[in-house]
Amino acid sequence: MRNILVFALALILLAGCAQQIRIVYENGTQNVILEKDTSPPKVEDISINNSNVQAPNESVKETPKTSKPSKAGELMLGPIQLSTMIPEPNQNLTVKFQFFNKGTSGLDDVGYSVSISQGNKTIASDEGIHNSTIAVNSSASVESKFKIADIGSYNLTVKIDPENQISEENELDNKKTLLIAVKKVYAPLTTHASSSQPCVDSDNGRNWTYKGVCQDLNEYQLGVTDSCESSSKLDEYYCKNNECVDETHMCVCLEGVCIQ
Numbered sequence: 001m002r003n004i005l006v007f008a009l010a011l012i013l014l015a016g017c018a019q020q021i022r023i024v025y026e027n028g029t030q031n032v033i034l035e036k037d038t039s040p041p042k043v044e045d046i047s048i049n050n051s052n053v054q055a056p057n058e059s060v061k062e063t064p065k066t067s068k069p070s071k072a073g074e075l076m077l078g079p080i081q082l083s084t085m086i087p088e089p090n091q092n093l094t095v096k097f098q099f100f101n102k103g104t105s106g107l108d109d110v111g112y113s114v115s116i117s118q119g120n121k122t123i124a125s126d127e128g129i130h131n132s133t134i135a136v137n138s139s140a141s142v143e144s145k146f147k148i149a150d151i152g153s154y155n156l157t158v159k160i161d162p163e164n165q166i167s168e169e170n171e172l173d174n175k176k177t178l179l180i181a182v183k184k185v186y187a188p189l190t191t192h193a194s195s196s197q198p199c200v201d202s203d204n205g206r207n208w209t210y211k212g213v214c215q216d217l218n219e220y221q222l223g224v225t226d227s228c229e230s231s232s233k234l235d236e237y238y239c240k241n242n243e244c245v246d247e248t249h250m251c252v253c254l255e256g257v258c259i260q
Ligand SMILES: [Ca+2]
Pocket: 074, 075, 076, 168, 170, 171, 172, 173, 174
């Protein structure tokens, strides 16, 4: 009987059966019971299982990496210069700005964006990357050009590192927004002062919303244009007793007109 058992066991092993067995003697008899092996998986099985589980985990980990800042630095947006803050419809509007590297190492491939919006609607935008390296304590200059077709007021926003590729201690000094107004403001002279009409005013009097030109046959034979004495004071010219005279008007003054 023992020889038969040994032979049977050898057959099973040779067949390559993955299932492990153990032999149990019941009541001292030669009964054979085949049981599944309930012992823990072998070490190599665990490693295979781990590799299978890790694959999706790794792909999940990689996703947030792309949105994390890839380098550290400190950028600051400088002043924004506009060719005009009151462009007329379809007039060229040039936006120039500088940004500074206030960090401790040079920075390259710094992104920027300029957008013109009205409420939540973006009317025009320009995005780019400054390719050359910006050394420590140095600045870079960027220029964008726009044309806005429709009359109205708009927000012009400039952002540095808009995708947040650079981790900074101060992320709040990377953005500025200016209010610009698109409207016809300049009223050129269509007739000139003459003996029959010794004083002419292109915006027809004390008109604070248009930049007019006044011309007479005395002091202002070449004409004089409305202008801002300060950001809160308009110098408006008009005809009085056949001569150009001026008065000041308190308002938010930009380029010879009151915008508010
Ligand atoms: Ca910053």
